[in-house]
Amino acid sequence: MNKKEVWVICDLERQDGRHYLQLVCKAHMLAKSLNAVVSAICLGRHNEVAFESLKTAGAARIIHCECEDLGNAVVAADIVGQLIESRPPFLVIMPATWLGKNIAACLSARFNVGLTADCVNIEVDEHNEVVFSRTALNDSVIARIKCQNSQFLMCTVKPDSFDVVPNSAENGILLERFSHRPDKSAVSIMEIIEKRALSRPVQLNLHAAKLVFSVGRGIGKGKTLDLLHKVAQKFRAEVVGTRAAVESGLIEKSRQVGQSGINISPNIYVSFGVSGASQHVVGMRNSRMIVAVNSDDSAPIFNYADYAFVGDAFEVLKGLDDLIENV
Numbered sequence: 458m459n460k461k462e463v464w465v466i467c468d469l470e471r472q473d474g475r476h477y478l479q480l481v482c483k484a485h486m487l488a489k490s491l492n493a494v495v496s497a498i499c500l501g502r503h504n505e506v507a508f509e510s511l512k513t514a515g516a517a518r519i520i521h522c523e524c525e526d527l528g529n530a531v532v533a534a535d536i537v538g539q540l541i542e543s544r545p546p547f548l549v550i551m552p553a554t555w556l557g558k559n560i561a562a563c564l565s566a567r568f569n570v571g572l573t574a575d576c577v578n579i580e581v582d583e584h585n586e587v588v589f590s591r592t593a594l595n596d597s598v599i600a601r602i603k604c605q606n607s608q609f610l611m612c613t614v615k616p617d618s619f620d621v622v623p624n625s626a627e628n629g630i631l632l633e634r635f636s637h638r639p640d641k642s643a644v645s646i647m648e649i650i651e652k653r654a655l656s657r658p659v660q661l662n663l664h665a666a667k668l669v670f671s672v673g674r675g676i677g678k679g680k681t682l683d684l685l686h687k688v689a690q691k692f693r694a695e696v697v698g699t700r701a702a703v704e705s706g707l708i709e710k711s712r713q714v715g716q717s718g719i720n721i722s723p724n725i726y727v728s729f730g731v732s733g734a735s736q737h738v739v740g741m742r743n744s745r746m747i748v749a750v751n752s753d754d755s756a757p758i759f760n761y762a763d764y765a766f767v768g769d770a771f772e773v774l775k776g777l778d779d780l781i782e783n784v
């Protein structure tokens with residue numbers, strides 16, 4: 458009998474492949490409990506380097522759907538839909554990106570299956586059933602969701618919810634090519650009401666940042682914040698912050714890390730005046746190295762820190778500034 462398949466939808470045209478590698482690693486873990494195999498469904502142009510890294514992340518099968526234009530999510534969803542019709546999967550995991558979310562919505566409507574969006578975790582419980590976790594009730598709780606009576610399971614996952622760990626597919630890798638019939642009727646324009654040039658909003662790519670400085674309410678507005686930005690620029694660090702920092706006007710909302718913000722996993726995360734509340738930690742705990750600066754030696758952030766500096770944020774930033782000046 459054919460084994461169940463756990464699919465991960467991979468957008469090969471994205472410059473940062475980290476997100477789908479995180480999903481393949483998680484799928485590899487789930488597949489072990491479910492006695493399933495992981496298939497990476499690759500949309501985009503042929504890319505040997507990407508195929509190789511998917512293999513290392515744990516994909517047993519790579520199904521390549523040649524598709525030059527991923528700017529049209531309806532067409533991309535139609536390709537995945539045709540593939541589902543030809544070989545139904547057990548679970549489909551998609552990145553919670555613009556493309557992933559749009560494909561998921563189209564598939565949910567086409568196959569009438571449940572969709573759990575913006576997950577932060579996926580587990581297999583003691584009944585061998587898949588449980589999706591996501592925030593709910595205005596981010597005040599983590600809801601654990603099971604999807605029942607559905608032909609297959611489907612979810613989208615926020616970036617940096619999982620680690621990338623090297624795995625290896627068990628029985629060698631299988632590379633298949635899926636050729637689809639382009640469905641011209643997938644998009645039809647009924648009437649053009651207005652044509653307007655839209656300027657794209659500036660895209661922040663905090664997920665790709667290697668070094669991140671995190672602003673907490675403790676540093677306040679004024680000279681410490683100014684110095685932090687100056688030093689961050691010299692170290693080429695991205696600046697993020699806590700919800701309290703956002704609410705105090707220290708940093709913009711799009712840079713908020715945590716339960717109701719974004720997840721990040723940089724190589725180095727350095728916090729200044731961040732207490733370490735659980736709602737913040739959930740968004741940065743996958744950082745490779747955590748450095749914390751806080752004037753209170755009992756601040757919870759120190760429980761997660763690889764390096765802890767008890768002291769005033771301004772003094773530490775001044776030290777860093779002097780250091781880089783003298784290099």
Ligand code: FAD
Nearest residue numbers: 673674675699700701715716717718730732737752753770
């Ligand atoms: P504070 O808790 O005020 O901590 C400031 C810290 O700065 C203290 O530890 C203090 O010792 C230190 N300090 C003070 N002066 C200095 C100095 N001169 N030098 C060095 N250190 C100094 N929070 C998030 O971050 N992200 C979220 O997504 C998020 N979602 C939430 C969702 C819900 C439903 C709820 C209820 C809360 C959420 N929160 C979130 C808020 C979270 O609970 C905390 O309130 C918040 O993270 C605290 O931010 P902070 O550490 O900057 O501020």
